[in-house]
Amino acid sequence: MTPARPEDTDVQAAFAATLVDEWARGGVRHAVVCPGSRSTPLAVALAGHPGIAVHVRLDERSAGFTALGIGKATGLPALVVTTSGTAAVELHPAVVEADLSCVPLIACTADRPPELWDVGAPQTIDQTHLYGRSARWFAEPGVPDHATRWSWRSLAARAVCESLTGPAGPGPVHLNLPFREPLLGDVAGGGGVEPGRADGRPWHEVVSAPARPPEEWLDRAAASGLLAPGSRGLIVAGAGCGDRHAVSALAGALGWPVLADPQSGLRTPDPAVVATADGLLRSTRFAGDHRPEVVLCLGERWASAVVNRFLSASVRSGAPLIVVDPWGRWPDPDRLASSVLRADPTEFCLSARRRVPGAGTSGEGGSGSEWVESWRRAERRARAAIAGLAVGPTPGRTPDGPLDEPSLAARLFGLLPPEATLVVSSSMPIRDLESYGLPRDRPPRVVANRGANGIDGVVSTAVGVALSGGGPTVALVGDLAFLHDVSSLVSSPEDLVLDLTVVVADNAGGGIFSFLAPAEALDGRSFDLLFGTPQASDPAAVAAGFGWPVVDIGPDSPADAFDDALGRSTASGGRSVIRVRLPARPDNVALHGRVNDEIVRAVDDDGS
Numbered sequence: 001m002t003p004a005r006p007e008d009t010d011v012q013a014a015f016a017a018t019l020v021d022e023w024a025r026g027g028v029r030h031a032v033v034c035p036g037s038r039s040t041p042l043a044v045a046l047a048g049h050p051g052i053a054v055h056v057r058l059d060e061r062s063a064g065f066t067a068l069g070i071g072k073a074t075g076l077p078a079l080v081v082t083t084s085g086t087a088a089v090e091l092h093p094a095v096v097e098a099d100l101s102c103v104p105l106i107a108c109t110a111d112r113p114p115e116l117w118d119v120g121a122p123q124t125i126d127q128t129h130l131y132g133r134s135a136r137w138f139a140e141p142g143v144p145d146h147a148t149r150w151s152w153r154s155l156a157a158r159a160v161c162e163s164l165t166g167p168a169g170p171g172p173v174h175l176n177l178p179f180r181e182p183l184l185g186d187v188a189g190g191g192g193v194e195p196g197r198a199d200g201r202p203w204h205e206v207v208s209a210p211a212r213p214p215e216e217w218l219d220r221a222a223a224s225g226l227l228a229p230g231s232r233g234l235i236v237a238g239a240g241c242g243d244r245h246a247v248s249a250l251a252g253a254l255g256w257p258v259l260a261d262p263q264s265g266l267r268t269p270d271p272a273v274v275a276t277a278d279g280l281l282r283s284t285r286f287a288g289d290h291r292p293e294v295v296l297c298l299g300e301r302w303a304s305a306v307v308n309r310f311l312s313a314s315v316r317s318g319a320p321l322i323v324v325d326p327w328g329r330w331p332d333p334d335r336l337a338s339s340v341l342r343a344d345p346t347e348f349c350l351s352a353r354r355r356v357p358g359a360g361t362s363g364e365g366g367s368g369s370e371w372v373e374s375w376r377r378a379e380r381r382a383r384a385a386i387a388g389l390a391v392g393p394t395p396g397r398t399p400d401g402p403l404d405e406p407s408l409a410a411r412l413f414g415l416l417p418p419e420a421t422l423v424v425s426s427s428m429p430i431r432d433l434e435s436y437g438l439p440r441d442r443p444p445r446v447v448a449n450r451g452a453n454g455i456d457g458v459v460s461t462a463v464g465v466a467l468s469g470g471g472p473t474v475a476l477v478g479d480l481a482f483l484h485d486v487s488s489l490v491s492s493p494e495d496l497v498l499d500l501t502v503v504v505a506d507n508a509g510g511g512i513f514s515f516l517a518p519a520e521a522l523d524g525r526s527f528d529l530l531f532g533t534p535q536a537s538d539p540a541a542v543a544a545g546f547g548w549p550v551v552d553i554g555p556d557s558p559a560d561a562f563d564d565a566l567g568r569s570t571a572s573g574g575r576s577v578i579r580v581r582l583p584a585r586p587d588n589v590a591l592h593g594r595v596n597d598e599i600v601r602a603v604d605d606d607g608s
Contacts, residue, residue, distance in 0.1 A: 007189065007190070008143075008145065008180065009180070009182050009183070009184070009185035009190075010185040010186045010187070010188075010189035010190030010191075011144050011145055011146060011185070011190040011191065012041045012143070012144050012179050012180070012183070012185055012190070013041055013044070013045070013184070013185035013186060013187045013189075013190050014144075014149075014185075014187050014190030014191050014192060014193060014194070015041070015144035015149075015152055015190070016041040016042045016044070016045035017045045017048070017049075017187045017193045018152040018153060018156070018193050018194040019042070019045070019152060019155065019156040020042070020045040020046055020048075020049045020052065020156075021049065021193050021196065022152075022153045022156035022157050022196060022202065022203055023052065023079065023106075023156050023159075023160060024049055024051035024052055025157075025196060025197075025200060025201065025202045025203075026156070026157055026160035026161075026202040027076050027160065027202075028052060028076065028077060028078070028079060028106070028160060029051070029052060029053060029074070029076065029078075030052065030053050030055065030067070030070045030074075030078040030079070030467065030468070031046045031052050031053070031054050031055070031078065031079040031080075031081060032055045032056075032057055032063045032064075032066045032067045032070070032078060032079065032080045032081070032464075033046060033047075033054055033055070033056050033057070033063075033080075033081045034056070034057055034058065034059070034060045034063050034080075034081065034082045034083070034087060035056065035058065035083075036082060036083025036084075036087055036110065037083060037183065038083045038084045038110040038111065038112065038123070038179055038183070039081050039082060039083045039084075039108075039110035039179075040179070040183040040184060041179055041183055041184075041185070042081055042108060042110065042177065043081060044184070045187075046079070046081070052079075053467075055467055055492070055494065056492055057460075057490075057492075058487065058490050059090070059487035059488075059490070060080075060082050060087045060088075060090035060091055061090040061091070061093060061094070061456070061457065061460075061487070062457065062460040062463075062485065062487045062488045062490075063080050063082070063090075063091070063460075064080050064090065064091040064092075064093065064094025064095065064105075064107070064457070064460075065093070065094045065097070065449075065456070065457030065458075065460035065461045065464065065485075065488075066078075066080075066460045066461070066463050066464040066467070066488075067079065067080035067094065067105050067107075067464060068094045068097055068098050068103055068105060068449075068457070068460075068461055068464060069423070069460065069461035069462060069463060069464020069465040069466075069467070069468070070464040070465070070467060070468050071098065071103040071104045071105050071170075071464075072101075072103050072447050072461065072464070072465060073421065073447075073464065073465040073468035073470065074468050075104070075170075076104060076164075077104035077105050077106045077159075077160060077163040077164065077173070078105060078106070078464070079106045079108055080094070080105065080106070080107050080108065081108045081110070082107075082108070082109050082110065083109075083110050083123070084109065084110050084111045084112055084123050084124060084125070084127065085123035085124065085125050086123075086125070087109075088109035088110075088111075088125075088127050088130055088176075089125070089130065091107050091109070091131075092130070092131055092134075093452075093454065093456055093457060094172075094457060095107055095131045095134050095135065095172045095174070096131075096134050096451070096452050097449050097451045097452050097454070097457070098134075098171055098172040098451075099133075099134040099135070099136070099171050099172055099451065100451025100452050101239075101449065101450065101451030101452075102169040102170045102171055102240070102327060102451075103170060103171065103172075103451075104163040104164050104170040104171065104172075105163060105171070105172040105173070106159050106160070106163055106172070106173045106175065107131070107135075107172055107173065107174045107175070108175045108177060109127055109130065109174070109175070109176050109177070110177055110178075110179055111124075111127050111140075111176050111177060111178040111179075112124045112178060113143050113178045113179070113180045114142070114143075114178065127176045128140060128176065129174075130174065130176070131172070131174050134171075134172060135171075135172055135173060135174040136162050136163060136166040136168060136171040136172060136173055137158070137159070137162035137163075137166065137173045137174070138173075138174045138175075138176070139155060139158075139159070139173075139174075139175050139176070140175075140176040140177075140178075141155055141175075141177070142178060143178050143179065143180055144179075146191065149191065149194050150194075152194050153194055153196055153203040154203055154204065155175070156203070157202045157203035157204040158204055159173045159175055160202065161204055161205075161206040164206075165206040165208050167327075167328065168327055168328065168329070169326065169327030169328075169329075210326065210344035210346065210347050211326050211342055211343050211344050211347070212343060212344070212347050212351075213324075213341060213343035213344075213347055213348040213351045213352070214341065214343065215351070217339070217341065218351055218352060218355055219355070221352075221355075222352075222355035222356070222357075226294060226320065226322075227254065227294075227352055227355060227356060228254070228356075228357070229253060229254050229255050229356055229357065229358055229369070230254075230255050230369040230371065231254070231255075231256075231293055231294060231371075232290075232291075232292050232293040232294070232371050233254055233256040233292055233293060233294035233295070233296065234256060234257055234258075234259060234292040234294070234295050234296065234311075234314075235247065235250070235251050235256050235257070235258045235259070235296045235298060236258075236259045236295065236296070236297045236298065236301075236302070236307075236311065237258050237259065237260045237261065237264040237266050237298050237299055238261045238263055238264050238298070238299035238300035238301055238302060239261070239263035239264065239299050239300040239447075239448075239450065240298075240299040240300055240326075240345070241264045241265075241266070241298035241299030241345050242298060242299070242344065242345030242346035242347075242348070242349060243346040243349075244264070244265045244266045244268070246345075246346045246349040246350050246353075247264075247266060247298060247345070247349050248266070248270050248272060248273075249349065249350075249353050250349040250350075250352055250353045250356075251270075251272040252272060253353050253356040254356055255369035255371060255372045256272070256296075256371075256372065257272055257273075257274045257371075257372055257375040257376075257379075258270070258272045258273050258274060259274050259277045259302070259307065260273045260274065260275060260439075261300075261302045261303075261434055262413065262422075262424070262430075262433050262434060262437050262443075262446040263299075263300065263446045263447065263448060263450075264299060265443070265445070265446075267413075267437060267438075267439045267440070267443050268439050268440070268441060268442075268443065269439050269440070269441060270439075271372075271376060272372060273379075273439055274375055274379050275379070275383070275437065275438060275439050276379055276382035276383060276386065276435070276438075276599065277302070277304070277306075277307050278302075278304040278306050278307055278431075278434060278435040279382050279385075279386070279435060279595075279596055279599035279600070279603070280375075280378050280379070280382055280599070280603055281306050281307060281310045282306055282596050282599065282600050283599075283600045283603045283604055285604055286378055286603050286604070287310055289374075290374065290375070291313075291314045291317060291319070292314050292319050293319055294319055294320050294322070295311055295314060295315060295319050295320070295321045295322065296322045296324070297321065297322065297323045297324065297331070298324050298345045298348075298349070299345060300331070300450060301331070301333075302434060303426075303430050303431050303434055303450070303453075304431065304434055304435065308334075312334045312336060315334070315336040316336065320338040320339070321336050321337045321338055321339075322337070322338065322339045322341065323337045323339070323340045323341065324341045324343055324345050324348050325340065325341070325342060325343075326342070326343060326344045326345065327342075328342045378603045381602040381603055381605070382599045382602060382603055383438055383439075384602065385598045385599045385601075385602040386406075386410065386436050386438060386595070386599065387438065402555055402556055402557060402558065402559065403553065403557075403559050403562055403580055403582065404582060404583055404588070404591050405428060405432050405505060405507065405511070405582055405583075405588055405591070405592075406432050406435065406436045406591070406592065406595050407436070407559065408432070408476075408503075408505055408562070408580055408582070409429060409432035409433045409435075409436055409437060409476065410432075410433075410436040410437055410438060411559065411562065411563065412433075412474065412476055412503065412566070413433055413437035413438070413440075413443065413444070413446075414437070414438060414440060415563060415566060415567070416444040416472075416474060416566075416570065417444070417471070417472065417570060418441075418442035418443065418444060419444075419470070419471035419472070420444040420445070420471050420472045420473065420474055420570060421444060421445045421446075421447060421465050421470070421471060421472075421473045421474070422444050422445070422446045422447070422474050422475075422476065423447055423448070423458065423461055423462040423465055423473060423474070423475040423476070424446060424447070424448045424475075424476050425448070425455055425458040425475070425476060425477040425478060425481045426448065426449065426450065426453045426454060426455050426458075426481075427455050427478055427480075427481065427510070427511070427512045428478060428505070428511045428512045429476045429477065429478060429505060430448050430450070431512075433446070433476070435596075436595075444474075447461075447465065449461055455477075455478070455480065455481040455484060456481075456484055456485060457485055457488075458475060458477050458481050458485060459475055459477060459481075459482060459485040459488040459489070459502055460485055460487075460488040461475075462474075462475035462500055462502065463488055463495075463498065463500060466498045466499055466500040467494075467498070469499075471499070472499045472500075472501065472569075472570040472573065473499060473500045473501070474500075474501045474502075474503060474566075474569075474570065475500070475501070475502045475503065476503045476505065477502065477503070477504055477505070478504070478505050478506075478507070478510070478511060479504055479505070479506040479507065479508065479509070479535070479539050480509065480510050480533065480535070482502065482504045482539050482542075483535055483537055483539065483542065486542060486546075489542070489543060489546035489548060490546065491546060491547050491548075495575060496574070496575070497573075497574065498574070498575040499573045499574065499575075500575045500576075501566065501569040501570060501575075501576050501577075501578060502543075502548075502575075502576070502577045502578070503566070503577075503578045503580065504539045504540075504543075504577060504578070504579045504580065505580055505582055506539055506579055506580060506581050506582060507582045507583070507584065507585050507588055508534045508535075508584070508585070509528070509532040509533055509534040509535075509585055510531060510532055510533055511585050511588055513527075513531035513532060514532070514585040514586060514588065514589045515589055515592075516531075518530070518531050519531070519589075532585060539577075539579050540552045540577070540579040543577040543579070548575055548576060548577050549574070549575070549576045549577070550576070550577045550578075550579060551565040551569075551576065551577070551578045551579070552579050552581075553565065553578060553579065553580040553581065554581055555581045555582070555583070562578065562580060565578050566578065
């Protein structure tokens with residue numbers, strides 16, 4: 001192999017330094033870097049720039065989710081940098097999640113130069129379009145040389161623009177960057193950093209406005225009575241539903257309940273908010289009496305199968321389904337939507353409210369209808385049933401009984417300070433939070449990786465959220481999700497000041513499978529082997545082995561022991577793990593059944 005000439009190596013250094021400078025101009029503030037040789041030019045340039053914080057992670061899979069967490073928390077892309085080969089492949093799960101959940105991210109994979117492709121060179125794989133359709137934009141500019149200097153800043157600026165303002169919405173960008181050895185060069189010898197715009201602005205700026213709702217459609221909907229106060233409509237609100245005040249104002253004007261999941265930001269004492277929909281709709285009587293005439297979906301779907309089955313049955317019975325999505329996606333897995341509106345949800349709510357007859361300026365035109373009042377009565381009874389559990393979630397109570405999975409999720413949501421961010425794992429934690437997290441003034445922000453619904457990378461995502469600052473971060477994960485992402489616990493010096501608490505709900509295996517058909521169809525040994533998958537590793541010992549302070553809440557510990565541990569952790573800052581040992585998985589199924597039966601009894605006693 002003929003090595004690069006020294007001057008070419010210097011050009012590579014100037015190229016990398018130019019990219020980094022342009023990224024900083026474009027608002028990039030964080031880079032997650034994985035150790036590797038081929039990415040040396042980019043890693044050195046990042047470490048030398050004062051405007052970008054560099055976070056080093058040993059495991060590329062964890063690094064990708066860390067960058068994802070930063071993007072979730074800040075709304076700006078973080079860089080994630082890897083060497084070539086399988087290191088680049090390890091980013092794929094995070095890139096998929098960033099795509100499906102519309103999170104900006106810039107994946108920079110170093111590569112061997114083209115002359116080393118397809119000839120058996122070590123650590124060389126096909127990295128062209130490695131992430132397929134998951135990337136919003138892909139670029140492979142080739143080995144840097146003087147002839148392409150004019151394009152360097154454009155390349156970097158466009159990566160930021162495509163990650164933030166592409167036609168499919170925010171998402172991941174992939175830059176595949178080949179470098180030749182030797183990899184360490186002199187920036188000045190390579191011609192220096194290519195000049196940027198004199199005023200410090202980014203090289204490119206994409207100016208876009210929120211997608212406005214179709215006025216013609218809104219006029220027709222108002223004229224036909226589709227958006228009419230007092231009608232039997234439902235608003236279903238999830239992550240990305242828009243400004244909560246705009247959603248609440250439309251709900252108040254129409255007199256429609258809002259089924260608000262925890263990620264919506266709407267789990268507040270607003271009279272239209274329904275937080276207990278999973279429990280309410282388990283009542284056959286209530287569900288049968290409360291079929292909506294219109295369903296309006298804003299943001300992501302609930303995780304609850306009960307809620308989603310109810311909505312699907314209502315639409316199949318004739319209720320129009322209106323789906324509002326700002327990015328032109330098709331969020332309609334049941335294929336039942338009558339109208340898919342490509343519009344910003346906030347703008348839609350504001351425009352729709354202006355067309356509601358009698359709404360006036362207060363937004364309360366239909367808020368007193370019997371339809372919404374019947375939901376409120378049932379909601380009050382369901383909330384009381386949840387709050388009255390033997391180990392209830394009401395903040396301030398100190399019951400003597402041990403924690404269980406429903407009360408752990410509910411207490412966590414109720415006790416966190418409003419400036420906190422709660423990162424919730426898929427599987428049981430997000431479902432328990434949906435079902436039992438009660439409304440409160442100023443709830444914490446809730447984020448979850450629900451694009452692909454995986455349990456991988458949850459702790460790493462929480463690390464990224466914590467690195468972005470802005471208040472304490474708490475992650476709620478099951479024991480399997482915790483062990484799946486154990487490389488996230490590998491510590492660098494900056495981790496010692498992470499404001500992150502990881503709460504491990506330890507039920508010795510995959511709890512959600514105990515609710516599914518295999519639990520009944522298989523004998524206990526086969527079920528545990530294939531689905532329950534209890535692990536020999538002790539999560540508390542694993543965390544302690546990586547140097548994380550651990551609080552172990554035993555199965556017989558009173559619930560207030562958890563409250564105290566959580567309060568100390570979020571107040572003092574730093575990193576810690578709280579392992580909560582919970583009832584066995586079969587007992588947990590029975591417990592959920594009893595809780596849900598109690599909610600149904602309370603709702604059915606209402607008479608609404």
